Amino acid sequence: MSTSENPPEPAVLCRGVRKAFGGTTAVDGLDLRVERGEVFGLLGPNGAGKTTTIRMITTLLPTEPGSITVLGHDVARDRIGVRRLLGYVPQQLSADATLTGRENVALFARLFDVPRRVRREKVAEVLAAMDLTEAADRPAKTYSGGMVRRLELAQALVSTPQLLVLDEPTVGLDPVARDGVWDRIAATRAETGMTVLVTTHAMQEADEHCDRIALMHRGRVRALGTPAALKDGIGTLDDVFRHHTGDDLEQGGISDVRSARRTAGRLG
Structure with missing residues (x-):
């Protein structure tokens, strides 16, 4: 008698996820499934719940109630196991301007337990993949905006993650720098097969690079599908x-605006 193997767990599975801050509900009964190997875009206006969702997936915020699994690991019960599978580029800058590019990536290699015997090789490898070898020993404060974002990608990729999470990865970048970031994401994905989960306000960016898109508004998914399917007839x-959002867009708090402006300003 033949037996069939169980299908692999999805890269991300959210079931009934809710998150409130005081009297404000940021995420309201979210159900979401991200398949392995795809580039999945999470779109929506400020205040839609995108970044809160990302922070729960990456274990930075607890889920209450609901459940989230990352590649089969429960984020509430196996936070360390989940973190070992992740690379994360937050919206706010994560590179230390006083350190060199190499030192920044080496720090992340230690934080993510890259084995000592291969650590130097892995750091050099991801710096080369991001076209930062020549600038690797310069302080990050001398980098252009596009170089800083590529450095942060190198930091996130040094542990060879199975899931790369990007929160507004190209905010403040010019078109050439944006294309450079996405070219390197595509090259790494082609080589490793990693899944990419990205939030963005750039509709053209989502259209060009995402296999599927979920549009969030007021904490819920309002539309889900491929870019072509979502655009069909609209x-x-x-x-x-x-x-799907109408005219009543939640623009987020002033802290969101200040954060985005600070990031864009520091990226030049």
Whole structure:
């Protein structure tokens, strides 16, 4: 008698996830499934719950109630196991301006328990993959905005993650720098097969690079599908965005605006 293997666990599985801050519900009964190997985009206006969702997936915030698994690991019960599978580039800058590029990546290699015997080789490898070898021994404060984002990708990739989580990875970058970041993400994904989960406000970016998209508004998923399916009969992704969010967009708090402006300003 033949037996069939169980299908692999999805990269991310959210079931009934809720998160409130005081009287404000940021995420409201979220159900979401991200398949292994895909580039999945999480879109929505400020205040939609995207970053809160990302922070719960990456174990930085508890889920209450609901459940989230990352590659089969429960984020509430196996936080360390989940973190070992992740690479994370937050919206706020994570590189230390006073350290060199190499020192920044080496620090992350130690934090993510990259074995000592291969640590130097892995640091050099991801710096080369991000085209930062020549600048590796310069302080990060001398880098351009695009170089800083590539450095943060190197930090996130040094542990060879199975899931790369990017929160507004190209905010403040010019088109050439944005393309450079995505070219390197695509090259790494082609080589390793990693899954990419990204939040972005850039509709063209999502259209070009995401296999599937979930549009969030007021803590819930309002639309889900491939870019082509979402646009069918509506128009562009900008039109899809307006169709599902209407005119009453939550613009987020002033702290969100200040954070985005600080990030954009530091990236030049």
